[in-house]
Amino acid sequence: MPPSTTDSAESFVYFNRGKMLVLCIGCFVFVGLAPIALLVADKSGIPGLIFRIVWITADLLFFGTGFLWTLRALFKPKYPALIITDKGITDNASAFSAGFIPFNAMQSIVVGPVVTISIKDPKVNLRHISPIRLWFQSTNVACFGGVMFSTATLNTNIGELEALIKVHYERWLESSSDV
Numbered sequence: 001m002p003p004s005t006t007d008s009a010e011s012f013v014y015f016n017r018g019k020m021l022v023l024c025i026g027c028f029v030f031v032g033l034a035p036i037a038l039l040v041a042d043k044s045g046i047p048g049l050i051f052r053i054v055w056i057t058a059d060l061l062f063f064g065t066g067f068l069w070t071l072r073a074l075f076k077p078k079y080p081a082l083i084i085t086d087k088g089i090t091d092n093a094s095a096f097s098a099g100f101i102p103f104n105a106m107q108s109i110v111v112g113p114v115v116t117i118s119i120k121d122p123k124v125n126l127r128h129i130s131p132i133r134l135w136f137q138s139t140n141v142a143c144f145g146g147v148m149f150s151t152a153t154l155n156t157n158i159g160e161l162e163a164l165i166k167v168h169y170e171r172w173l174e175s176s177s178d179v
Helices: 017-040 045-075 131-144 158-178
Strands: 010-013 082-085 088-091 099-102 106-110 114-119 147-150
Touching (some): 082 158, 088 158
Antiparallel strands (some): 088 099
C-alpha cells in the first residue's frame, strides 16, 4: 500500500501492522527465552556471572525496548512512522527516533533498506530530542554518518518512499529559492 499523499504539504507513511506484529512477537519470545538460556548456560564462576549479566542486560535493552516500541505502534495504528512535509521529515520510525529534521539541516538523504539522513550539525539540529534519544542518534551519526531508520516495517516500498521524499524536497527547494 503506498503512503498517503496528496498535493498538500504533508505526506504520511504508516507502519505495516503485519510486520510490526511479527516483530513484536519475536521480541517477546527473545525476552521470554532469556531466563531459560541463562539457566542452561554452562559457564561458571566470574566468567559465567559476567556472561549472564551481559546476556540479560542486552536482551532486556534490545528486545525489551523493541517489544515495548512495537506494542505501542500496534496500539496506535493512526500514528505515522514518517511525516514528510515541504519543510522536512519527522522520523517516528524507530524506538529512538530523531523527530523533526528540517531539509535545511540535511546534507544528504540515502534511501534504501535503511534510510540515512546526514545532518550538517547534529548538536544543533538534534537538540530538541531527549538525552537518551540524542545519545543513540549521536552514536548513529558518529558510526554510520547520519540519522538512520529501517524501511522494513513501513507500509511502502523503497522506490515510493524515495519519490515521496524527492517531491517534498524539490518543493522545499522551490520555496526557499523564492525568498
